[in-house]
Amino acid sequence: MNTHRSFLKMKEESNKIAMVTAYDYPSAKLSEKAGVDMILVGDSLGMVVLGYDSTIPVTLEDMIHHGKAVRRGAPNTFTVIDMPFMTFNISIESTLLNAKRLFQETGAEALKIEGGIEVTEQVKALTNAGIPVVAHIGLTPQSVNVMGGYRVQGKTSEDAKRLIREAKALEEAGSIALVLECVPEKLASLITSEINIPTIGIGAGKYCDGQVLVYHDLLQYGVDRLAKFVKAYGNMNDHTHDALSTYVAEVKEGKFPQKENTYTVDEEALKGLYGGS
Numbered sequence: 001m002n003t004h005r006s007f008l009k010m011k012e013e014s015n016k017i018a019m020v021t022a023y024d025y026p027s028a029k030l031s032e033k034a035g036v037d038m039i040l041v042g043d044s045l046g047m048v049v050l051g052y053d054s055t056i057p058v059t060l061e062d063m064i065h066h067g068k069a070v071r072r073g074a075p076n077t078f079t080v081i082d083m084p085f086m087t088f089n090i091s092i093e094s095t096l097l098n099a100k101r102l103f104q105e106t107g108a109e110a111l112k113i114e115g116g117i118e119v120t121e122q123v124k125a126l127t128n129a130g131i132p133v134v135a136h137i138g139l140t141p142q143s144v145n146v147m148g149g150y151r152v153q154g155k156t157s158e159d160a161k162r163l164i165r166e167a168k169a170l171e172e173a174g175s176i177a178l179v180l181e182c183v184p185e186k187l188a189s190l191i192t193s194e195i196n197i198p199t200i201g202i203g204a205g206k207y208c209d210g211q212v213l214v215y216h217d218l219l220q221y222g223v224d225r226l227a228k229f230v231k232a233y234g235n236m237n238d239h240t241h242d243a244l245s246t247y248v249a250e251v252k253e254g255k256f257p258q259k260e261n262t263y264t265v266d267e268e269a270l271k272g273l274y275g276g277s
């Protein structure tokens with residue numbers, strides 16, 4: 001099992017970190033088998049597996065439920081779990097109580113929280129309590145209604161300076177890694193070189209220390225529109241559609257099940273049922 005120290009070493013040695021989200025037993029099992037370095041149980045599960053139109057409705061219970069399933073599928077992969085909307089913003093005390101449940105009940109290696117300077121106290125409190133924290137800046141989807149949409153961040157010099165300040169403050173507060181979401185490549189590269197903890201990019205270009213993608217995006221599974229930063233490595237939409245529609249047709253045509261899908265019994269044993277001798 002990796003620890004956050006392994007990821008620091010990977011940054012130092014310029015070995016890239018491959019992270020993917022997973023939300024359940026099969027996605028976790030397949031991710032572990034493929035050799036991903038780090039799994040994220042993202043609150044994006046609200047959108048890709050629960051069908052909400054943002055991550056805002058996702059609850060602590062949802063994250064615990066899915067986190068436990070992921071753990072069963074990937075017991076040997078470093079797993080980070082998102083703290084969902086408003087579970088780390090009200091007070092340090094409630095943040096610690098929520099984190100206690102999420103961390104203890106799932107057995108994750110770290111928790112992730114969105115935000116900059118305004119969450120540095122939470123990062124310190126969680127770290128002091130023994131919970132490693134991954135920070136997340138740039139496009140922070142839980143604030144979509146404040147940002148006014150899912151937009152690339154850090155495009156003005158003021159905004160870029162703020163992101164650099166935030167990255168440094170989050171490192172200083174004790175974060176073990178930093179997710180950079182939807183920021184220009186040059187800014188992500190600058191941030192990556194200015195901090196010692198690994199940066200994990202999503203829509204942040206190739207100079208980050210690692211990359212993360214949403215499982216359902218990279219497999220094109222149940223998602224229709226892909227953001228520019230996504231590369232589709234598979235097409236489960238088409239594959240699944242073909243399989244399911246063929247199944248429906250074969251049932252209707254009486255082509256399924258065939259002999260090889262069917263159980264048999266000795267005629268002898270059925271005799272009594274026919275009312276015979």
Ligand SMILES: Nc1nc(=O)c2c([nH]1)NC[C@@H]1CN(c3ccc(C(=O)N[C@@H](CCC(=O)O)C(=O)O)cc3)CN21
Pocket residue numbers: 044047048055139141150151152182202214216217223226227228229
């Ligand atoms: N399926 C999925 N993949 C994700 O990566 C993801 C989610 N859901 N849900 C939570 C957040 C939301 N994310 C998003 C959602 C949309 C864009 C998007 O449409 N971006 C525009 C860029 C717009 C601009 O240029 O400012 C794009 O066209 O790529 C980006 C990130 C990333 N996260």
Ligand SMILES: CC(C)C(=O)C(=O)O
Pocket residue numbers: 021040041042043044045082136179181202212214
């Ligand atoms: C996009 C990643 C970084 C995330 O936070 C999520 O999947 O919820």
Ligand SMILES: [Mg+2]
Pocket residue numbers: 042043044055082
């Ligand atoms: Mg998230």
